[in-house]
Amino acid sequence: MRDTAARVRTGTNPKPRSADGGDARIHVTLPHLRSFESKARSLSFLPRQPARSVLNGRHASRLRGRGLNFEELRDYLPGDDIRSIDWKVTARTGTPHVRVYTEERDRPTLLVVDQRMSMFFGSVLNMKAVTAAETAALIAYRILGQDDRLGGVVFGDERIAEIRPERSRRALNRFLTALADLNRLLRADAANVAPIPMNQVLRSVARIAPRNHLIVILSDFDEIDDETSRLISGIARRNDLIIGLVTDPFADNMPPNQRLVVSDGVLQAEVNTVDRTQHTSLREMAHGRLAEVLDWQRRYGMPVLPVSAAEETLPQLRRLMGLAPS
Known part of the structure; x- marks a missing residue:
C-alpha cells in the first residue's frame, strides 16, 4: 500500500529556497x-x-574497490616476480608459467x-x-x-x-x-x-x-x-x-x-x-x-x-x- 497522505506535508520549518526560488523541500530543480x-x-x-x-x-x-584482472598465462621470463608463478600449471607442463594481471581501472x-x-x-x-x-x-x-x-x-x-x-x-x-x-x-x-x-x-x-x-x-x-x-x-x-x-x-x-x-x-x-x-x-x-x-x-x-x-x-x-x- 502506498504511503498515506502522500500529497500533504505537515512540517513547520521555514521554507528553504532552491536555486530558482522554489521550495526545495517539495521539488528539486x-x-x-x-x-x-x-x-x-x-x-x-x-x-x-x-x-x-x-x-x-x-x-x-x-x-572491493579497484583490484586485479587476470590477463594471461605465459612462460616465466627472467625478472618475473616469483610470487606470480602458477605452480599447478608449472607442475603439469614441466616448465615455469606465470599468471599476469592488470590493475582494474x-x-x-x-x-x-x-x-x-x-x-x-x-x-x-x-x-x-x-x-x-x-x-x-x-x-x-x-x-x-x-x-x-x-x-x-x-x-x-x-x-x-x-x-x-x-x-x-x-x-x-x-x-x-x-x-x-x-x-x-x-x-x-x-x-x-x-x-x-x-x-x-x-x-x-x-x-x-x-x-x-x-x-x-x-x-x-x-x-x-x-x-x-x-x-x-x-x-x-x-x-x-x-x-x-x-x-x-x-x-x-x-x-x-x-x-x-x-x-x-x-x-x-x-x-x-x-x-x-x-x-x-x-x-x-x-x-x-x-x-x-x-x-x-x-x-x-x-x-x-x-x-x-x-x-x-x-x-x-x-x-x-x-x-x-x-
Missing part, C-alpha cells in the same frame, strides 16, 4: 541539484572507510533513483523524493570526480529514464536532468495511476549492469515481494550493491485521531486511525516493509543505509560515512 557539486568532494563510497562508517567492517566486505557506477508517487511524501522536512534526488546528486558528483563511469536509472510512476554509464559530464547532466524532470511530475493533483513495479526496474538494472558495477538504489521500496528479494540477491551476487532506504518518521508518529486516504495508485480508501485496529495495522505494514529491506543486509551481505527525509541530506550522509560534521 536542475540548478538545485548542480549546487551539490562542491559539497560532494568530502564523501567517499569506496573502501578504506573511517571506522565509524556504516560501509566499514563486515557489511562492506563486498565493496574501471568500475562503472549505476545510480537507481525512485521518483514514484509513494516518494512524494514528507511529514517533517523534505519529501522522500527530494532526499533521494539530493543523495543521488551528491553521489553522482563524487563518482565523476573519481574519474569513474557514471550511469543511472530514474523511474517514476509511468516512465523509466536509462542513462548508460559514461565517463563524461554529458552523462552526469543527462542523469540530473532526468531526476529533475521526473521529480517535477510529482504533484498533489496528479491522476492516480498504477506505478511502475519495482521488480520491472530491477530487471532493467540487471540488464544494464550485468556484473562488476557499483550499484546504488535509492527508494522507499514500496510494493516489494519475494520476487524483489530474488532480484536483489542476483544483482548483489554479480555487483557491489548499496541500498539507500529512504524513510520518513510518519509511521512511527502516526496521528491516532485522523482520517487518512491511502492508495495503491488506482483505488483509494479511507483509513480512520481512531480505530485502534486500523492504526496498528497500518503501522505494522510500514514496519514490516522496513524490516524486510533491512534484513537484506544480513542475507545478502550488502550495506543498507537508512536515509531519512526528516534530516538535511548532506549532514546525514557524512554521518553515515563516519565523517566529522562539515
Whole structure:
C-alpha cells in the first residue's frame, strides 16, 4: 500500500529556497541539484572507510574497490616476480608459467533513483523524493570526480529514464536532468495511476549492469515481494550493491485521531486511525516493509543505509560515512 497522505506535508520549518526560488523541500530543480557539486568532494563510497562508517567492517566486505584482472598465462621470463608463478600449471607442463594481471581501472557506477508517487511524501522536512534526488546528486558528483563511469536509472510512476554509464559530464547532466524532470511530475493533483513495479526496474538494472558495477538504489521500496528479494540477491551476487532506504518518521508518529486516504495508485480508501485496529495495522505494514529491506543486509551481505527525509541530506550522509560534521 502506498504511503498515506502522500500529497500533504505537515512540517513547520521555514521554507528553504532552491536555486530558482522554489521550495526545495517539495521539488528539486536542475540548478538545485548542480549546487551539490562542491559539497560532494568530502564523501567517499569506496573502501578504506573511517571506522565509524556504516560501509566499514563486515557489511562492506563486498565493496572491493579497484583490484586485479587476470590477463594471461605465459612462460616465466627472467625478472618475473616469483610470487606470480602458477605452480599447478608449472607442475603439469614441466616448465615455469606465470599468471599476469592488470590493475582494474574501471568500475562503472549505476545510480537507481525512485521518483514514484509513494516518494512524494514528507511529514517533517523534505519529501522522500527530494532526499533521494539530493543523495543521488551528491553521489553522482563524487563518482565523476573519481574519474569513474557514471550511469543511472530514474523511474517514476509511468516512465523509466536509462542513462548508460559514461565517463563524461554529458552523462552526469543527462542523469540530473532526468531526476529533475521526473521529480517535477510529482504533484498533489496528479491522476492516480498504477506505478511502475519495482521488480520491472530491477530487471532493467540487471540488464544494464550485468556484473562488476557499483550499484546504488535509492527508494522507499514500496510494493516489494519475494520476487524483489530474488532480484536483489542476483544483482548483489554479480555487483557491489548499496541500498539507500529512504524513510520518513510518519509511521512511527502516526496521528491516532485522523482520517487518512491511502492508495495503491488506482483505488483509494479511507483509513480512520481512531480505530485502534486500523492504526496498528497500518503501522505494522510500514514496519514490516522496513524490516524486510533491512534484513537484506544480513542475507545478502550488502550495506543498507537508512536515509531519512526528516534530516538535511548532506549532514546525514557524512554521518553515515563516519565523517566529522562539515
